[in-house]
Amino acid sequence: MISRQTAARSASSISNLDNSIVQRSNFSYDGESKKVTVELSYQLPPSVTELTIGSVPEEFERVSVDTKNLQQEDKYTHVWSGGSPPKITIDISYKSDNLSDGFFGYASKKSALVSTIGTDPSWRYSTESPDFVRESEVNGEGYAGTETVYLGPHDRELRNIEGKQLALIVPEEVTKPIDGTDILDVLQLGLNNLKPRFERRKYTAFVFSSVRQGNYTRGRAIATDILLSEEVAQAGKYTPPHEFAHTIYGVFDGEKMYWLKEGIAQYIGHLLNLNAGLITFEQFISNIRTERYKNVNLSNYSSSESGAADYRKGAHVLAALDAEIRIRSGSQNTLIDVMGVEDADLSTYEGFESAVTRLSGDSEITNWLDKYIRSSGLPEIPSEPQYYTLDSSSEDDFRTPTPTSTPTQSPTENRMQTETPQQTPSEPATVENLGTPSSNTPSDIEATIQELIRDGSEVLNRVIKLIGQ
Incomplete structure (x- = not known):
């Protein structure tokens, strides 16, 4: 009989590890060479007679693989068919020091933020089909989420909520002040009230420094991990709970x-x-x-x-x-x-x-x-x-409105103040936000451009062309 793994589950969501294939990933990092080493080891139940592992995605260019008790089937696939449990050591060198090239990770001399290794396993078994469980840990400074691993000095705040773990990871190189309490309070409220479509036990919010952002998005959800730029983490209100909702509903x-x-x-x-x-x-x-x-x-x-x-x-x-x-x-x-x-x-x-x-x-x-x-x-x-x-x-x-006096304002100032709550960080900015050229004062255009700078150079170029018409 053969079963193919389609969705890995965390160990804390499995009640019977005795009949589970457990993949343990240990991450370590060498800042001088910008090399991440991942050691994969496996715990196999007696019912498993064969295990096929796709060790490294093709997208990783500079990589070396060392295996024990495995036969190589092709460039990216290895097979275990008996004997001692298999082990794989993978060395990956990251060429980028920011996240612009898509999320396979970045590496600098002091830190790295990388995705976990997807092994796409399949197996043959003799009796009862086993579960597949992934566990990740860091050797040295760092923290492992479900699909994301940070390696390097950082501050962290952990909360345990009825058997579920909620974590906020802030790298040392983040310069903006982050109110971790506000972020975790609203995410904890979500854990206590939302009804996940999948059984999950570990949720992690990783903040990344603006120097690592490049053209990468300001917020993203990956399984039960969310990635937040330090700007949106500092703002706090909108992007963190939006991305967290994605982790709940998929x-x-x-x-x-x-x-x-x-x-x-x-x-x-x-x-x-x-x-x-x-x-x-x-x-x-x-x-x-x-x-x-x-x-x-x-x-x-x-x-x-x-x-x-x-x-x-x-x-x-x-x-x-x-x-x-x-x-x-x-x-x-x-x-x-x-x-x-x-x-x-x-x-x-x-x-x-x-x-x-x-x-x-x-x-x-x-x-x-x-x-x-x-x-x-x-x-x-x-x-x-x-x-x-x-x-x-x-x-x-609910928060009670704070009474404030309203000074006399120009029509432009009044319009900008009224429209500000509508412009949440999760709403992509478009040329449509500008209105017609004849209705824009210099202060309107300047404020809008500053907003659009944070949403990417492509949109900004479109705005500049519009203003020049």
Whole structure:
């Protein structure tokens, strides 16, 4: 019999390690040569008669591999067929000192941030099919997440929440002050209230220095790890909970459901901030509401065309849907419950519709979904706070607005202040944000360019061309 591994699980989520193939990865780092050494060792149950390991992806260029008790099948594949458990030692030299080249990692003289080694294992067994478990550790200074490993001096903050571990890793070279308490508080709120679609026990937020960013994104989720630039980690509110929501819900295959992937992360991010007391209810509503993409048909919009529509209209529709589910189910269920239905196929509209119908208890809600997801309608978002509380919180946990005096302002200053809450870090900036050239004052353009600089040179070049027209 043969079984092929499709999704590795952490050891803490497996109750019976006696019938598990355990892959242990030990990472060490030599800053002078910028070389990462990974030692892979295996614990095999008696039922396993053959193990095939794909040791190194083709994307790694400078690499050497040393094996024990393994036969080489081709350039990247080795096979164990009996005897002592196999071992593999892999030396990888990283040529880049930043993350611009895609996430295979960077290496400098003092530190490295690298991805774990995907071995794509398969095995033959004689009786009961075993589980496959991955464990990673660091030899020396560093920290190993699920898919990401940091090697070097750093500060860390760890929390254990009902058997789950939450960690924040801040490298020594990060210069901006990071409020780890605020970040971990909102992520812990998510762990306590969201319903993961997969059993996970370890969640890690890695902050990377601006000198390591290059053209890399400011925030990204990889399995149960999130990567945050020091700028968005310092800002704290928006990107961390957005990316954390991705670790809870995963990725919904299929471009037609891209709006659900990004829309739910956008909505949940703001919802966590609201219930953590980081924003007021008025700010929450302002951040969620949008009119810009009201004519977009979410179910027919591809991710390559949508810009911010999947984020902004997706979040708007899902916020209204959350209230609808609460109302129609008599406050028995919420959108969070829908997202946690294990047997729901959320990679299709039909699967999502089925889960919403089941938990709302009202078959007529399909008409609501068709109107606002499969057409260009835009629902009203109820303004009653009770529709946006989490199980562990109440309206009393929402932040109270601070009374302030309002000085006399010019129309331009007033407009910029009013629009600021709408521009969350998770919303990609576009030329559309500028309005028409005739409506832009010099101060408008300067402020917008400063915002766009943080979103990449490609968009900035488009803006410069527009201004020159």
